[in-house]
Amino acid sequence: xxxxxxxxLLEDKDIxxxxxxxxxxxxxxxxxxxxxxxxxxxxxxHYLKSWSTKRSKRILGTFKxxxxxxxxxxxxxxxxxxxxxLNNVEELYNLIIxxxxxxxxxxxxxNFIYTYAKYIQxxxxxxxxxxxxxxxxxxxxxxxxxxxxxxxxxLSDRIDKKIYLDSKNIQKLIAEEMKFLEEHNVDLNNLKxxxxxxxxxxxxxxxxxxxxxxAKIPTLLKALPDIKEKTxxxxxxxxxxxxxxxxxxxxxxTDVIHGNVSNKKRNEIIDKxxxxxxxxxxxxxxxxxxxxxxxxxxxxxxxxxDWTPANxxxxxxxxxxxxxxxxxxxxxxxYDNGIDKYIETKLKxxxxxIDKVV
Numbered sequence: 001x002x003x004x005x006x007x008x009l010l011e012d013k014d015i016x017x018x019x020x021x022x023x024x025x026x027x028x029x030x031x032x033x034x035x036x037x038x039x040x041x042x043x044x045x046h047y048l049k050s051w052s053t054k055r056s057k058r059i060l061g062t063f064k065x066x067x068x069x070x071x072x073x074x075x076x077x078x079x080x081x082x083x084x085x086l087n088n089v090e091e092l093y094n095l096i097i098x099x100x101x102x103x104x105x106x107x108x109x110x111n112f113i114y115t116y117a118k119y120i121q122x123x124x125x126x127x128x129x130x131x132x133x134x135x136x137x138x139x140x141x142x143x144x145x146x147x148x149x150x151x152x153x154x155l156s157d158r159i160d161k162k163i164y165l166d167s168k169n170i171q172k173l174i175a176e177e178m179k180f181l182e183e184h185n186v187d188l189n190n191l192k193x194x195x196x197x198x199x200x201x202x203x204x205x206x207x208x209x210x211x212x213x214x215a216k217i218p219t220l221l222k223a224l225p226d227i228k229e230k231t232x233x234x235x236x237x238x239x240x241x242x243x244x245x246x247x248x249x250x251x252x253x254t255d256v257i258h259g260n261v262s263n264k265k266r267n268e269i270i271d272k273x274x275x276x277x278x279x280x281x282x283x284x285x286x287x288x289x290x291x292x293x294x295x296x297x298x299x300x301x302x303x304x305x306d307w308t309p310a311n312x313x314x315x316x317x318x319x320x321x322x323x324x325x326x327x328x329x330x331x332x333x334x335y336d337n338g339i340d341k342y343i344e345t346k347l348k349x350x351x352x353x354i355d356k357v358v
Contacts, residue, residue: 003028020047020055023070029058037074044290045079046310049091051109060098071098082317083310084146085354089116089132092142092357100145131349135356148358156298157327158320162344163223167335170215176208177338188341206240209339213243213304216333217250220303223331224251231329233273233297234280235288237315239304247282247303257283266292273297289315298326303333305340309347 001013006025010016010032022028040059042048048056061069071077077099085091093112097104104112110127113120116138118131132138167174180201181188220236227234236251238244241258248256255269255278266287272278274296285306297319306312320328334340 020044020059023055023058032070033068033073035073037070039076039078040070040074041078041080043080045081045095046083046086046091048079049086049094051094056094060094083314084358085350086308086310087350088130089138089353089357090129092138096142096145103141103145132353132356138357142357146358152322155322156320156324158316158330159327160330160332162332162334163219164334164336165216165219167337170212170335173208173212173215174335174338177205177212180205180208181339181342186342188337188345205339209304210240210242212335212338212340213238213240214246216303216335217247220301220333221250227299227301227329227331228279231297231299232326233276233278234299234301235273235294235297235319236280236282236301236303237285237288238282239285239306241284243304244282244284251282253280253282255281257281257288259284259287261287270294285311285315288318292318293321293323294318295321295324298324299329299331301331301333305332305334305343305347307343309343309350312347 001011001016003010003016003018003022006022006027008028010028016032016035018028018032023032042059048060050056051060051062057069059070061071079095079099084095090109090113093104093109097106097112107115113127113129116132116134117127117129118133119129121128236247236253238247244256244258248254255272257266257269261269269281270292273281274294276296280297280299285304289311300316300319302312306315316328316330320330332344334344
């Protein structure tokens, strides 16, 4: 039973397939709650990392809502994710404590943070933390409930190529980014803190970041012919919608995917790309990082980086996955300072943390 409408009346079937979004509708959730399940499987389980979201409360529940949750309707529960940690170690807490509280000795969220987060700062908005400590103990606890696949047999090689640009021509923009980082106590040479930015600050910084991205475009255009020769097809990834539009105009690539593109149109573009009917497309990271298989091509180009490094790994997994016959090439166009360096360093640190824990 594929559930694709909030008003749907569910037939009696052996298998129910439902999106996290559909769980939020009372009509769907209430019908699902009337049934018992042999097993419930949650793909992309990192979407349930926050205890406060409606979908998380309805699927995993909280300490107070144990009966009105789908988890209570089965004795077997499976969470699947390629990115168990998106930003910090605390994100494991909600997933593990809900399905196997005994592995965490029923510790509170605050106890978990103080036990396993390396850098902790008390702020008016709660605990700000990053890094990991006591990793061996956490790994021991997770071992009883987590199965990690270290290697996919037959998976092709992945070659990451970082193309660093000279920042002399945009010193003023980089200086603005550096000032912003300093104001938020971020030291690029000793990155202890994650950058926490409000919506207002994000909008202000977006203008600077877009101008930085625009400055990268000439170098990308110069490199693109060589990249085309070496690969079977490519995706150029941007973070900002405005950059996607400028790139489309400069490159002549009209097949673009962003948040407002319909699923039908998106699938049509991906089919053309997989069948090598077009050489490449342009997409925002947020709109093309999950739920699709694009193994017909073997190249991605990142003009901009995502604030959440795990989103980049998710996007790369669209082409570097089982079924890919060729080596995969990932190109990053970066400045060696400012926000680019911050996200690049953050990406390295997160991978070190994940490798310690998982």
